[in-house]
Amino acid sequence: MSGSTTAKPPSRGRIDKRQAILSGAFTVFARRGYARACVVEIAEVAGVAKHTVYNHLGDKESLFRSAMETAADEVAARTLAVVELLSVDAGAPPRNGSPAKDLSAPLEDLAYRLLLRCGDEQSTALRRLLHAEIARFPELLDIALGPRANRAAEVLADRLARLALSGRLRHCDPEEAAEQFLALLTGPFESRSRFGTRAVPDTELRGLARSAVRTFLAAYGASATGPAS
Numbered sequence: 001m002s003g004s005t006t007a008k009p010p011s012r013g014r015i016d017k018r019q020a021i022l023s024g025a026f027t028v029f030a031r032r033g034y035a036r037a038c039v040v041e042i043a044e045v046a047g048v049a050k051h052t053v054y055n056h057l058g059d060k061e062s063l064f065r066s067a068m069e070t071a072a073d074e075v076a077a078r079t080l081a082v083v084e085l086l087s088v089d090a091g092a093p094p095r096n097g098s099p100a101k102d103l104s105a106p107l108e109d110l111a112y113r114l115l116l117r118c119g120d121e122q123s124t125a126l127r128r129l130l131h132a133e134i135a136r137f138p139e140l141l142d143i144a145l146g147p148r149a150n151r152a153a154e155v156l157a158d159r160l161a162r163l164a165l166s167g168r169l170r171h172c173d174p175e176e177a178a179e180q181f182l183a184l185l186t187g188p189f190e191s192r193s194r195f196g197t198r199a200v201p202d203t204e205l206r207g208l209a210r211s212a213v214r215t216f217l218a219a220y221g222a223s224a225t226g227p228a229s
Contacts, residue, residue, distance in 0.1 A: 018056050020046045025057075025067040030125035034064055034133050065137065068129065072143045075123050079152040082113045086159045103168050103221070104213050111185055111209035118189055119205070124196040131195075153178050160220075169220050177220055184212035 024046030028037045039060060043050045057063045086106060117123060130144055143149070153175075160181070161174035169177070188208050192200050200208075 014056075017046075017048055017052060021048060021053055021056055021063075022067050022070045025053075025063050026071045026122075026125070029064060029067060029129060034129070034136065037064075039063070061137075064133075065139070068126070068137075068140060069143050071122055071126050073148055075117070075126055076148045076151060078120075079114065079117050080155060082110065082117055083152045083155045083159070085113065086110045086156070103163070104217060107213045107216065108206075108209050111181075111212050112206055114182070114185055115189055115200075115205045115208060118186060119193060119200055124193075128196050153182060156181065168222055170222055172220055177216075180219075181212070181216050184215055185209070188212070 021042070024044075025037075025042045027045055028042045031037075032041075037060075039053050040050055042063070043053050046053070053063065057066055126144075130140055134140055157174040157178040160169060160172070160177045163169040164171055164174065185208065188211070189200065190196075192198070192204055192208065
């Protein structure tokens with residue numbers, strides 16, 4: 001019999017408890033802020049004992065970092081899923097003499113869906129906590145601006161590059177175009193939402209999406225004039 005041992009994977013129950021704690025922690029931190037949040041309330045929201053919180057995630061600072069990282073991952077994953085809805089078929093060249101598809105429609109749909117994600121409860125709470133606690137936890141910038149958060153921009157750049165290759169957009173730097181497309185959405189949204197303190201009505205969201213796409217296509221549309229890079 002070999003003397004070596006193999007580490008057992010964490011049990012399903014342990015994983016579920018950890019997830020419940022992280023979800024409860026984010027809820028409490030979003031509600032109270034870091035300074036006023038307490039582990040007792042987090043344990044109550046998560047449905048576990050106080051000592052279970054410490055056993056799984058250590059002290060309050062570690063809990064906060066882990067809760068923020070988990071929330072950022074979830075927001076990034078949902079944002080990526082939205083970007084992936086932009087089909088490369090939107091840039092397919094017309095066949096058999098049929099008219100080219102209107103690129104503004106799929107881009108407006110993408111823009112509107114991104115604004116919905118930007119304004120959902122978790123995304124808004126994440127930005128508020130980031131702004132409030134960045135001085136205490138400067139490493140949060142790595143979470144907010146790191147590779148996972150940038151994945152959606154990378155996929156959008158890929159989609160825009162394909163649209164340019166198909167002739168639906170002008171030749172451009174796709175990463176720069178993706179950055180500017182997103183900026184046309186997030187800048188006005190933050191202003192309209194008053195940095196997450198006001199719910200933006202659906203009609204305004206759709207108006208912001210149309211305006212952003214109109215401006216974007218004025219610069220990057222196939223019929224635009226002047227350098228786009």
